[in-house]
Amino acid sequence: MSSKSNASEKLSPITLNIYCILVLGGFTAFLCGALTIPFYYETQTLWYKVGIDNTLLRTAQLAGMLALALLFVQITLSVQSTFLKMLFGGARILRWHQRNGVLIAFLALSHVFLVLAPEGMANLPIGKKHWPEMVGALLFALVTLTVVGSYFRQKLNLNYKTWKAIHQPLGYLVIALVTVHVLYVSESFEQNVPKISLLIAFFGIVLQVVIVKLLVWRSKKRKT
Numbered sequence: 131m132s133s134k135s136n137a138s139e140k141l142s143p144i145t146l147n148i149y150c151i152l153v154l155g156g157f158t159a160f161l162c163g164a165l166t167i168p169f170y171y172e173t174q175t176l177w178y179k180v181g182i183d184n185t186l187l188r189t190a191q192l193a194g195m196l197a198l199a200l201l202f203v204q205i206t207l208s209v210q211s212t213f214l215k216m217l218f219g220g221a222r223i224l225r226w227h228q229r230n231g232v233l234i235a236f237l238a239l240s241h242v243f244l245v246l247a248p249e250g251m252a253n254l255p256i257g258k259k260h261w262p263e264m265v266g267a268l269l270f271a272l273v274t275l276t277v278v279g280s281y282f283r284q285k286l287n288l289n290y291k292t293w294k295a296i297h298q299p300l301g302y303l304v305i306a307l308v309t310v311h312v313l314y315v316s317e318s319f320e321q322n323v324p325k326i327s328l329l330i331a332f333f334g335i336v337l338q339v340v341i342v343k344l345l346v347w348r349s350k351k352r353k354t
Contacts, residue, residue, distance in 0.1 A: 262310070
């Protein structure tokens, strides 16, 4: 019997379906809410861009917001809470986690390219004044490293324990860096609603990770 069946045998199919709909509905609402921010809280930079430059920058913002939202989802998938495993099964969550990682890397690359395209490589934001952008560059490198490392783990001769010991802390570092990057690089997040929403999401994900880790620790302690 699968882990999903074991965990969900006490719930009726109707109840499971309702929970699945609520979770997927919440996920959709979360993504849609993130994508509305660049429109409702428009950055002043867009006021000075016209034509294709305006379109590229707007698209860059949307790619960045979607990557931000999916990074939070990625952490939720990675901790594999009992509730999510009960609804969808561990194997399916793992597949989603892997594919979501590739999508995040693609969106991050698109975001970087679309931001730099209107300005050109001659105007790279480098220096103390542009530290939020430098954090973004580090963030992009870490995301790329994490995704590439996951797919080439066996070729790199990394056993699962070693890989996990590297992969998990990198994931937590990425979510912290992306929060800092967005808060200080985007004028949209100078407004109270986006800023508070992002901070709630960040501390919510931290709390989720801590709770899941504590539950796993308690479970292992009881078995010993």
